[in-house]
Amino acid sequence: MRHQNKNNNLGRNKSHRKALLTNLAISLIKYKRIKTTFAKAKALKKFIEPIITRGKKQDTHSMRIVFKKLNNKTAVLELFKKISKHNLKRKGGYTRIIKLGKRLGDFSEMAIMELV
Template sequence: MRHGKKVNHLSRTDSHRRAMLANMASSLILHKRITTTLAKAKALRVYVEPIITRSKDDTTHSRRTVFSYLQNKEVVSILYRDIAAKVANRPGGYTRILKMGNRLGDNASMALIELVDYNEIYTSGDAVAEKKSTRRRGSKAKKADDTPAVAATVAPKAEKEEIVEVAPAEEIQVEESPAVEATADESEAPSAEETPSDEAPTEEKKGE
């Protein structure tokens, strides 16, 4: 039984286990994500996160300490040049483990371990959610305060415009109505007078 034992030996000797974890940590720093068994991923997370934390202090002593764990100069340079700047504002929790089901050969639980700051899908989603939450808080307060003032200012203007528009419209209709009737009578009068003048010559011609 493993009561109270926090270290998973992974069925390996101490030298083999340390060499394997150093190799996996180097691969994670180079490729930013690797696929392995769930037990190894959990052991790697405990191994690599203190190394990433130490990389924030760019001194000769910390570089030598990290090199003693990783045993790879290229990986150490990438860690201090790129990853340390990327995780500078993150207080721990640099890795994420995602379960991937079981392996076909021996049915072992598989997992993907990756650096959190290099996953663009998750990080962009978090950033958008934060921006929306801040905008919602500000917009609700502003809308609640501004809506009554806008309604109060718009309502009287609309009433004044309706009163000004309706009054002259009625006056124009009253003034124009007699003028229209007069023109109608005048247009009918000459037509009545012209009709007998046209008929008179026709009767004389018939008499002749």
């Protein structure tokens, strides 16, 4: 039973889901905008918003915690040097999801996720 379990499993086990969200987060930080399915975008929003909030703190401890989640040095440096400076006065809502419609192959809902 999944009582009060609100995370979306995305049809994957825990390690695969963690790797998927980590790679999507790195791509979002690197390219500032990615195209993915709507379900993955919603799951990524819950994953990356606390990371961006942690990036605003600008100390070594926060950098180590973010590196533990992302495991990519260039993405962490990009987050702390550029992205966090844009969001210093923002209290949340660092990402935006724009629906695109259905994909032709399997009719799944597509979306663009971008940093605000």
